[in-house]
Amino acid sequence: MMTDHAISLANIVKSYGASTIIPGLTAELGGGEFTVILGPSGCGKSTLLNMIAGLEEVSGGTIRIGNAEVQDMAPKDRGCAMVFQNYALYPHMSVAANIGYSLKVAKVPKPERDRRVAEAADIVDLAGLLDRKPSQMSGGQRQRVAIARAIVREPKVLLFDEPLSNLDAKLRHGMRKELSQLHDRIGTTSVFVTHDQVEAMTLADKILILDKGQIEQFDTPNQIYNHPASVFVASFIGSPPMNLIEVTGDGQNLTDTAGTVLASLLHTGPATLGVRPEKLRFSDTGIPFEVTYREDLGSHTIILGTLPNGQEINVATPIGDSRVGADRLMLQFNKEDLHLFDSTTGRRIEGQV
Amino acid sequence: MIERSNSIQRVAAFVMVIGTIFILAPLVIAFLTASRSYEEFVQAGGIEFSVGSHFVANIREILFETELPRQLINSFVISLLVAFIKCSFAFLATFALVFYQSRLNTLIFALTIATVMLPLELIVITTYQVVANVAMPLNWLLSILGIANLSEWIFGWRPEFQLSLLDTYIGVAAPIATSCTSVFIYRQFFLSLPQDLPKAATMDGAGPIRFMIDILLPLSWTPLVATFMFWFIGGWTSYLWPLVAASTPDAQPAIVGLAKMANADDETIPNVPLLMAGALFVSFIPVLLIAFMQRQIVQGLNLSEK
Numbered sequence: 001m002m003t004d005h006a007i008s009l010a011n012i013v014k015s016y017g018a019s020t021i022i023p024g025l026t027a028e029l030g031g032g033e034f035t036v037i038l039g040p041s042g043c044g045k046s047t048l049l050n051m052i053a054g055l056e057e058v059s060g061g062t063i064r065i066g067n068a069e070v071q072d073m074a075p076k077d078r079g080c081a082m083v084f085q086n087y088a089l090y091p092h093m094s095v096a097a098n099i100g101y102s103l104k105v106a107k108v109p110k111p112e113r114d115r116r117v118a119e120a121a122d123i124v125d126l127a128g129l130l131d132r133k134p135s136q137m138s139g140g141q142r143q144r145v146a147i148a149r150a151i152v153r154e155p156k157v158l159l160f161d162e163p164l165s166n167l168d169a170k171l172r173h174g175m176r177k178e179l180s181q182l183h184d185r186i187g188t189t190s191v192f193v194t195h196d197q198v199e200a201m202t203l204a205d206k207i208l209i210l211d212k213g214q215i216e217q218f219d220t221p222n223q224i225y226n227h228p229a230s231v232f233v234a235s236f237i238g239s240p241p242m243n244l245i246e247v248t249g250d251g252q253n254l255t256d257t258a259g260t261v262l263a264s265l266l267h268t269g270p271a272t273l274g275v276r277p278e279k280l281r282f283s284d285t286g287i288p289f290e291v292t293y294r295e296d297l298g299s300h301t302i303i304l305g306t307l308p309n310g311q312e313i314n315v316a317t318p319i320g321d322s323r324v325g326a327d328r329l330m331l332q333f334n335k336e337d338l339h340l341f342d343s344t345t346g347r348r349i350e351g352q353v
Numbered sequence: 354m355i356e357r358s359n360s361i362q363r364v365a366a367f368v369m370v371i372g373t374i375f376i377l378a379p380l381v382i383a384f385l386t387a388s389r390s391y392e393e394f395v396q397a398g399g400i401e402f403s404v405g406s407h408f409v410a411n412i413r414e415i416l417f418e419t420e421l422p423r424q425l426i427n428s429f430v431i432s433l434l435v436a437f438i439k440c441s442f443a444f445l446a447t448f449a450l451v452f453y454q455s456r457l458n459t460l461i462f463a464l465t466i467a468t469v470m471l472p473l474e475l476i477v478i479t480t481y482q483v484v485a486n487v488a489m490p491l492n493w494l495l496s497i498l499g500i501a502n503l504s505e506w507i508f509g510w511r512p513e514f515q516l517s518l519l520d521t522y523i524g525v526a527a528p529i530a531t532s533c534t535s536v537f538i539y540r541q542f543f544l545s546l547p548q549d550l551p552k553a554a555t556m557d558g559a560g561p562i563r564f565m566i567d568i569l570l571p572l573s574w575t576p577l578v579a580t581f582m583f584w585f586i587g588g589w590t591s592y593l594w595p596l597v598a599a600s601t602p603d604a605q606p607a608i609v610g611l612a613k614m615a616n617a618d619d620e621t622i623p624n625v626p627l628l629m630a631g632a633l634f635v636s637f638i639p640v641l642l643i644a645f646m647q648r649q650i651v652q653g654l655n656l657s658e659k
Contacts, residue, residue: 161549
């Protein structure tokens, strides 16, 4: 295992002229950990990655990698390597030359260069393909060359800029597994930018969810799924996303806009109630639910329907529930599966659930 | 459908044949004329559609009794210079325009386009003044800044520099090369490259110059070769400026020499068969170039596939 190089971002600001992309972001990305930066497009996640790499300048704040303050250093001196979405391989160079280019620029002697290129190629299973040109390879193989090119320099930090989004679904799954195994093996601090929640959930030690340049939540996948810190996180993670219902509490019960009592919680005043589709169960008594649409996905069924106040919600049921065929069902909200959010700020209300 | 595509092919073939005849006819006429003797030509009083017996003799005369062979070397050097200057300047300019973000980019690009709008033929007099004394801008600057007067007052000597590039290869080539049409082609090509390529090179530790030499230059080989050929032929066939800038036969390119041969004597009918032989002789290098390089030229200018 390598020595761990944590990345500390302190009050990072990025603005282009009058528009501010990142208004001030502070986070500590753990050394040796796999951090995924997740967010919708335009949230500033790629900008953040480029600033760590040194491809874009920070407008303010400091970045530390390990013990070094790097925000004013040239990219090559920061010890970062990057894997790009469109591979960005040099089309005229062989695989070996692509992988070894950074070493050549750094004037590493040829014998050592060849040895390290061979090692890196071995790690990503490219050993027999070193003489090929990138154009003769498949998308997955090209992405592996890009990964080998990144790890050959033994960087302190590996940066991934949506590296899987150009691959088809099957290959993406395979590469996800390989990336995860690679990280387990070499243990380099990794930062991975994506808008795909499945990639984030499967790869990450910790996920940093970004919206409009601000951290919505920075936690383990488990915490993010089970304790979303805001309405944004709750609706961003999960497929189908969490059901969000506007409710009012009287200190005893939560009622929706039509006055139906949904759950008995101590909250007083307006709030947003969240409940994941897969946590909802049908029962013989409870809240009436009118089915409008069914999607049978084999492993489970997703049922779209309306509550008495007309709001649409999703329910995911495991296969074999005999009640699924009916048009009118009764829903049961389990108290421990409910999430309560402030209806103005969208932040999670702790302690009520 | 098969029947239809057949008829399309027939029409296409017909158009091709017409076009070929249209393009080849002058060449054939030149060859037929070049194959006669001066006497035969004067007697016939025009073009005759039969092959004469004097072609070899005419070519021999061109080779051994005119300046054209030496002027062919002039043409070659001048055309190489033109093509090299055009391509290298356009390449560097495009590199700066595409990969460096600056507020002035639009202005620089507009100025670049302006050079295309200002052909040499329009500014031939000013260009002549500059080439006749390339130190002229310096003299002008010294005089504007008062340094010239100051020097005259202190040392009793007024600095006036004089350096003429007339009758030199670079003096003939450089003004022809001052047009940046290739910038458009290179720009389109650079923009078609993967966007993250410069970023990847930066992460690999390569600076901008290293990126240009190691990555951009080898990738741009096809458009570079194509435009080089293009400008080489352009330099070869340029006439007005070399005529003005090169006054001695030693410095003139072959095209100018050929034209001079036609106007040598006002009294007699020009030796048209010899002129035609000369024309064929002068154009065989560009024709050979196009014949052998046409695939590269088409590939380099066709940007739809990389």
